[in-house]
Amino acid sequence: MRIGPYLLKNNLLVAPMAGVTDRPFRQLCKKLGAGMAVSEMVASNSLLWGSEKTRRRANHEGETEPKSVQIAGADPAIMADAARFNVDNGAQIIDINMGCPAKKICNVMAGSALLKDEPLVTRILEAVVAAVDVPVTLKIRTGWDRAHRNGIEIARRAEDIGVQLLAVHGRTRADAYLGEAEYDTIAAIKAAVKIPVVANGDIDSPEKARQVLDHTGADGVMIGRAAQGRPWIFREIAHYLATGERLAEPGFDEIRAILLGHLHNLYEFYGGHLGVRVARKHIAWYTKGKGLVGGGAFRHAVNRVETPAGQTAMIDEFFAAQTGCPREIAA
Numbered sequence: 417m418r419i420g421p422y423l424l425k426n427n428l429l430v431a432p433m434a435g436v437t438d439r440p441f442r443q444l445c446k447k448l449g450a451g452m453a454v455s456e457m458v459a460s461n462s463l464l465w466g467s468e469k470t471r472r473r474a475n476h477e478g479e480t481e482p483k484s485v486q487i488a489g490a491d492p493a494i495m496a497d498a499a500r501f502n503v504d505n506g507a508q509i510i511d512i513n514m515g516c517p518a519k520k521i522c523n524v525m526a527g528s529a530l531l532k533d534e535p536l537v538t539r540i541l542e543a544v545v546a547a548v549d550v551p552v553t554l555k556i557r558t559g560w561d562r563a564h565r566n567g568i569e570i571a572r573r574a575e576d577i578g579v580q581l582l583a584v585h586g587r588t589r590a591d592a593y594l595g596e597a598e599y600d601t602i603a604a605i606k607a608a609v610k611i612p613v614v615a616n617g618d619i620d621s622p623e624k625a626r627q628v629l630d631h632t633g634a635d636g637v638m639i640g641r642a643a644q645g646r647p648w649i650f651r652e653i654a655h656y657l658a659t660g661e662r663l664a665e666p667g668f669d670e671i672r673a674i675l676l677g678h679l680h681n682l683y684e685f686y687g688g689h690l691g692v693r694v695a696r697k698h699i700a701w702y703t704k705g706k707g708l709v710g711g712g713a714f715r716h717a718v719n720r721v722e723t724p725a726g727q728t729a730m731i732d733e734f735f736a737a738q739t740g741c742p743r744e745i746a747a
């Protein structure tokens with residue numbers, strides 16, 4: 417799949433997830449098979465540009481190209497400024513978020529709330545595309561609510577304005593994360609435009625990825641929650657799409673090594689104190705399911721550890737105590 421001058425190694429994208437897809441996680445997903453990772457949203461409000469959190473979010477040092485940065489907001493001029501600012505700071509692709517239903521974003525009429533106001537969508541897209549020389553991509557939901565699935569109209573406008581890729585989450589804004597993603601609207605959007613369309617929503621296995629690609633005709637898939645604690649899902653999907661066969665799940669030793677490498681990068685990126693705290697949710701995701709024994713008690717205990725050395729030592733012990741096989745291999 418191509419986005420402007422960037423030819424991606426495959427058509428598997430990591431979904432932007434605020435608080436999750438920081439540089440260490442994006443880089444890990446790319447290493448384990450993702451073709452691209454969209455970074456967390458950087459607020460378009462210039463007052464926030466100097467904050468430590470925003471600086472960290474915009475930090476792409478050493479990251480595999482292309483570096484895509486997502487912006488969100490409802491004011492065309494501020495969005496154009498945000499796009500320029502991020503390009504000046506290394507973004508090679510600007511992604512516009514019209515897909516996120518979070519209250520704090522929608523209350524100021526950004527994220528998926530924008531889908532309701534097509535003229536404003538047009539002005540934002542025009543302003544951002546005109547502001548930067550790099551490709552602009554767009555992430556949307558299928559519409560405002562089930563009675564207003566205007567994703568096709570938005571997609572056509574976006575294509576006319578010069579947006580170069582569209583990611584579509586198969587839910588409406590009103591659906592939030594309820595129910596199941598539907599892929600018929602994504603198929604209709606794909607049929608309506610010539611730019612690449614990436615399908616998103618509830619893709620959690622290689623088989624599901626194949627099914628969604630076949631059903632929608634989409635050019636690629638974007639995976640979010642299923643990659644939490646399971647960043648190797650990208651190589652599993654890539655292998656399945658290429659061969660029709662399932663790759664074996666990683667064994668405990670490999671999961672342990674991947675998790676420890678991930679934590680090492682978190683400590684380096686955030687510093688030890690914050691790194692230990694950021695790491696907790698990832699540790700919880702990695703140690704759920706997959707035939708791991710004693711995960712509940714372990715998570716309770718590891719959440720009270722305050723140092724990188726303490727955290728990694730506990731993880732070593734936890735994995736050393738695992739004697740069986742991951743469920744999928746044993747089955």
Ligand SMILES: Cc1cc2nc3c(=O)[nH]c(=O)nc-3n(C[C@H](O)[C@H](O)[C@H](O)COP(=O)(O)O)c2cc1C
Nearest residue numbers: 431432433434457513515516585617618639640641
């Ligand atoms: C914790 C979390 C944070 C998210 N943050 C963003 C965001 O900042 N921008 C965005 O466009 N979508 C955001 N999303 C939506 C995801 O990118 C994706 O569209 C959604 O999770 C559906 O895909 P999935 O079923 O593969 O998780 C977020 C989702 C989650 C779970």
